[in-house]
Amino acid sequence: MERKIDVTNPATGEIIDSVQMHSESEIRTAINKGANAFFNWSKTNAHKRAQLLKNWAQVVMNHKQELANLMTLENGKPLKESLGEVDYSVDYLEWYAEEAKRIYGRTIPANDGSKRIIVTKEPIGLVAAITPWNFPAAMMARKAAPALAAGCTFIVKPASETPLTGMKFIELAHEAGIPKDVIQYVNGKGSDIGSIFTESEAVRKITFTGSTAVGKSLIKNSANTVKHVTMELGGHAPLIVAKDADLDLAAKQAVASKFRNAGQTCVCANRIIVHEDVVNTFTEKFIQEVEKLKVGNGLDDGTDIGPIINKQGFEKITDQIKDAIEKGATAKIGNSFETNESEGYFFIQPTVLTEVTTDMTIMHEETFGPVAPILTFSTAEEAVELANSTPFGLAAYFFTSDYRLGTYLHDHLKFGIIGWNDGGPSAAHAPFGGMKESGLGREGGIEGIEPYLETKYMSIGGLSFNG
Numbered sequence: 190m191e192r193k194i195d196v197t198n199p200a201t202g203e204i205i206d207s208v209q210m211h212s213e214s215e216i217r218t219a220i221n222k223g224a225n226a227f228f229n230w231s232k233t234n235a236h237k238r239a240q241l242l243k244n245w246a247q248v249v250m251n252h253k254q255e256l257a258n259l260m261t262l263e264n265g266k267p268l269k270e271s272l273g274e275v276d277y278s279v280d281y282l283e284w285y286a287e288e289a290k291r292i293y294g295r296t297i298p299a300n301d302g303s304k305r306i307i308v309t310k311e312p313i314g315l316v317a318a319i320t321p322w323n324f325p326a327a328m329m330a331r332k333a334a335p336a337l338a339a340g341c342t343f344i345v346k347p348a349s350e351t352p353l354t355g356m357k358f359i360e361l362a363h364e365a366g367i368p369k370d371v372i373q374y375v376n377g378k379g380s381d382i383g384s385i386f387t388e389s390e391a392v393r394k395i396t397f398t399g400s401t402a403v404g405k406s407l408i409k410n411s412a413n414t415v416k417h418v419t420m421e422l423g424g425h426a427p428l429i430v431a432k433d434a435d436l437d438l439a440a441k442q443a444v445a446s447k448f449r450n451a452g453q454t455c456v457c458a459n460r461i462i463v464h465e466d467v468v469n470t471f472t473e474k475f476i477q478e479v480e481k482l483k484v485g486n487g488l489d490d491g492t493d494i495g496p497i498i499n500k501q502g503f504e505k506i507t508d509q510i511k512d513a514i515e516k517g518a519t520a521k522i523g524n525s526f527e528t529n530e531s532e533g534y535f536f537i538q539p540t541v542l543t544e545v546t547t548d549m550t551i552m553h554e555e556t557f558g559p560v561a562p563i564l565t566f567s568t569a570e571e572a573v574e575l576a577n578s579t580p581f582g583l584a585a586y587f588f589t590s591d592y593r594l595g596t597y598l599h600d601h602l603k604f605g606i607i608g609w610n611d612g613g614p615s616a617a618h619a620p621f622g623g624m625k626e627s628g629l630g631r632e633g634g635i636e637g638i639e640p641y642l643e644t645k646y647m648s649i650g651g652l653s654f655n656g
């Protein structure tokens with residue numbers, strides 16, 4: 190029996206499409222095709238691979254509006270954010286098209302004049318990717334682009350909530366001239382496909398973006414075949430506002446960081462930690478900015494915050510708000526919802542919580558929703574301790590004009606991404622990724638291609654030449 194995934198619009202609950210779930214044998218066939226295509230692709234010269242990636246970038250740009258509409262329909266994010274995500278995805282294609290040409294080796298001075306040691310890099314083989322629903326194009330682009338640039342073949346399982354954007358993105362790669370078996374997608378339940386990927390000896394690397402719990406199981410299951418892994422997992426970003434900070438800038442950037450994609454972003458500020466001397470002024474300015482945000486269907490003009498992806502996400506967020514209020518927090522704005530469970534849509538008004546304390550669930554669990562908890566600190570040491578008191582280490586932000594405090598915070602925060610007076614530090618040319626339970630490896634920048642390469646050295650002996 191053919192099995193299908195119904196893809197719904199989270200803003201209305203309507204089914205927008207149904208996609209076929211691939212059977213186990215179809216997934217194994219796709220893996221075999223990817224493994225067989227590896228030899229030719231890895232031998233395709235780097236300049237040709239670069240050109241094909243550039244072609245892909247161009248074709249994606251030609252379909253920018255169509256892709257963005259699709260993304261908003263299945264994910265719910267405002268159209269302006271979807272358009273921005275297409276640009277951001279193309280940045281990865283373009284960056285790694287260039288990096289394909291810069292996969293350098295080196296020679297090492299030998300301790301014996303008759304020898305020469307040469308180091309080369311080569312692609313690791315077939316890469317399997319699993320991607321989340323919150324950035325359906327970008328999370329795929331930043332895996333596929335370096336993999337293909339390195340000379341690896343690639344197979345991806347997009348999130349079941351948002352398969353359409355990813356499928357289209359890959360069809361556009363084929364339209365751009367990249368051979369069909371070099372980049373493929375398969376659809377189905379994450380746990381089923383994850384097991385097939387991890388058990389397969391033909392898959393040499395798993396690259397995953399998603400929750401920490403699933404990431405841990407993929408790391409464990411990759412051990413049997415000793416696969417390479419790259420893991421981009423959950424976050425719980427602190428955003429520190431010092432007493433000397435430009436509070437207008439801090440308030441605007443905190444809103445941008447917190448409420449992008451309705452707060453369903455791994456690098457979203459999840460804890461706003463403000464110096465006690467400026468907390469009242471900052472909170473006032475922050476709320477003035479939050480009041481401007483319009484909640485609605487992402488396709489409507491002027492929408493800033495779309496729906497929550499599903500009921501499970503909605504319940505997690507509202508449970509955190511309830512828990513915080515029961516433990517003494519105050520909702521200064523928000524804490525109101527527009528939902529229709531039978532239709533299947535869930536909207537949350539942006540919510541700001543004050544009088545937040547460390548015993549509240551929101552201080553420990555990723556929220557993935559438009560809720561901003563504010564708490565206070567008095568010394569830099571206390572701010573650092575609060576910020577670091579999490580198993581996550583993805584992104585952290587701080588606002589200060591004092592270069593000594595800024596340097597101190599940079600040096601003591603245990604996070605892979607730091608925004609200093611910047612609520613949006615992500616860029617294709619910078620190494621994105623987390624410390625601690627937020628992940629392994631980096632995506633983006635010159636670091637982002639390394640995980641797709643093996644290092645090989647050759648020692649040539651007997652080179653003495655007597656003329």
Ligand code: NAP
Pocket residue numbers: 319320321322323324328346347348349350377378379380381382383384398399400401403404406407420421422423424454455456555583622623627628
């Ligand atoms: P998720 O439940 O872990 O799902 C992510 C992907 O994993 C989906 O494709 C899902 O497939 C698949 N999956 C689910 N269970 C699996 C299993 N047992 N084995 C293999 N694959 C499995 O996470 P999510 O709720 O979609 O995404 C949100 C999470 O991603 C958050 O924690 C967020 O912080 C994190 N994230 C991290 C980054 C980063 O760069 N660090 C970026 C974006 C998001 P199905 O859809 O079929 O279940």
